[in-house]
Amino acid sequence: MTAVFSSRSAFSSAYPASSLFDDAKEINAVGLSLNILCQSYPDHQLKRLLDSGTRIRCLFLDPKGQAIRAREAEEGYTDSTLTTLTALNISMLTRLRDRLDTASAQRLELHVYDETIRFNLIIVDRGLCVVQPYLPQARGVDSPTFVITDNTAAEGLFPIFDQVFRDMWERSKPV
Secondary structure, three states: OOEEEOOHHHHHHHOOHHHHHOOOOEEEEEEOOOHHHHOOOOHHHHHHHHHOOOEEEEEEEOOOOHHHHHHHHHHOOOOOHHHHHHHHHHHHHHHHHHHOOHHHHHOEEEEEEOOOOOEEEEEEOOOEEEEEEOOOOOOHHHOOEEEEOOOOOOOOHHHHHHHHHHHHHHHOEEO
């Protein structure tokens, strides 16, 4: 484990989105609405990455599913806040993908899943893993965030969370 932060805000101060993504060749992300990629990183930078060959796979909690409604209830939302935000972020990336050339568009893969949300994971270049658990009755931004960089130890945490992403991706549906 490289670093531990008490919240996503503390993590974001130490690791701005640009420091995570600017030189990435592969980004795998799973979570609820993936705000760090969709809200904190500019479209033109995402386009630059995709045009330069970066593969980006985003796995969102399905805004039409049951699990997102359960999470909204758990966080105390009664106005579809999480559903709306997630649908907006998917729409933003879909719009970006539609403006890309064919090769770049194929490198931006968007999927949804409808399962109880457990983690927000960002894996960059199979060398950096950001893990944030979803705690009961707490907004994601208020949850602790862990940064893992040791992906060499077979018994370490990195392979576990990499496998979580791959398993969820296999069960998901394309957007």
